[in-house]
Amino acid sequence: MQKMFFSLSALLLTAVLVAGCTSDKTEESDTQKNEPSNTPTEQQQQPATEDKAVDESQETPASNETNKDNTDTSAKTEQEVKYKQKGEDKTEKATESKSVDQGYKMQQLPGFTLSPEEPGKDMLVSNENSEVFMRVETVDASQSSYADAKTSMQDHMNAVGAPVALSSEELAAFKDAKNVEGYVVDFDTEKVVGVVFEKDGLITKLTIHDNDELDLTDAMLKMASTISKK
DSSP: OHHHHHHHHHHHHHHHHHHHHHHHHHHHHHHHHHSOOOOHHHHHHHHHHHHHHHHHHHHHHHHHHHHHHHHHHHHHTEEEEEEEETTEEEEEEEEEEEOSSSSEEEEEOTTEEEEEEETTEEEEEESSOTTSEEEEEEEETTTSOHHHHHHHHHHHHHHHSOOEEOOTTTTGGGTTOSEEEEEEEEOSSEEEEEEEEEETTEEEEEEEEEETTTOOHHHHHHHHTTOEEO
8 A cells, every 4th residue: 555655646747747847848848939039131131231231332432432433533624825915814714615516616705605607607606795796607628728727817907907916925825836826907996806726726817806895805715725726
């Protein structure tokens, strides 16, 4: 009888121990489920984020270089132009302007507008007085000759009046030109100036109409001396 009681007690004790172990394992399993863990996917994503940050920091200097280049380019389109107006020395910043229909560009002073007049001819007009202007005609040197352009200019000036040749001092702005010649016809308060020159593979004819009130001939000649191919 005592042996049976002892066996029964042993069985009950074993059952309690097994139940306790099972409960501990269940709690450990639940704890592992609830605790966050770094999966392989998450571990791979973290370095990618760091690499992206590094890449972005490396791209910034390149962006700055691009902005610097743009600034330098815009700065090159401006140029100081010195000229005389009514006996007074003036200096202004000119900005590069390109002909719409012809193959040239030039430095244009403020206070003027460059626009097409007709095929092969542009007008650089004073914003203050539209009767003060410079007509610009250019042709590629391979398609014409300086001699022909010079004859055409002389014929035009003879038709206007009695032309007088411009001095080397008056044409000093064209020191870089291969060839240059100019004429002027004076009236009471107005004048007409004609210039032909060859430079940078272009043959250019200029016809200037000016008056004593504005006296912008020298300013227009200085702008014309910057004409070059686009």
